[in-house]
Amino acid sequence: MKNIIININKAFDHRVRLGIMSVLMVNEYADFTSLKELLGVTDGNIASHIKALEKKGYVTVEKSFIDRKPNTRYSATKTGRKDFQKHIDAIESLLNQKNQKL
Template sequence: MKDVLPLTTVSIDGLNKLFNHRTRMGIMAILLVNDWVDFVSLRDALDLTDGSLASHLKALVKEEQIEVEKKFVEDKPKTSYRATPEGRKAFEAHLAELESFIRRIDN
């Protein structure tokens, strides 16, 4: 029988629960490297239904991580999103914590 090494306690307190869902992570990752991104582009890039994307966007808007712009282009409504400065900072901190967590458990 192999010796089992004791597990080290690793805190995940620094992770932002808002970004723990893969869809919200995907939204934030796209918005971090782009200025404004329209709803259809986000939906297609993440391969989501309109309803699923809308619910995740609503949660991020409510928490002021992203902002929304609604306008008409050639008489058609166009809704676009971008990360707020607070959202950028929070997501970057979340990613840094994830990287730190992976380094700790990988050693």
């Protein structure tokens, strides 16, 4: 039980951050607008959560220009993927344990 809780990652323990990581797990990259549309939250909200994930080293940011318009691409780092997978596994085993007890 104890070591499951250790794997629950505080950095992902928020709806928006969980959402960002979910999208980045299955896509090579995602740009700001598509993340915003998928999650349905405001610009500022997304930006601050991405910053938090970036600081942890879970997400990388790549800025470029497409047709002279600035475009920001986000992708998950190797550590990000590994830790997020651990986080999902932890949640799942936690749920399984609780179900067994019932």
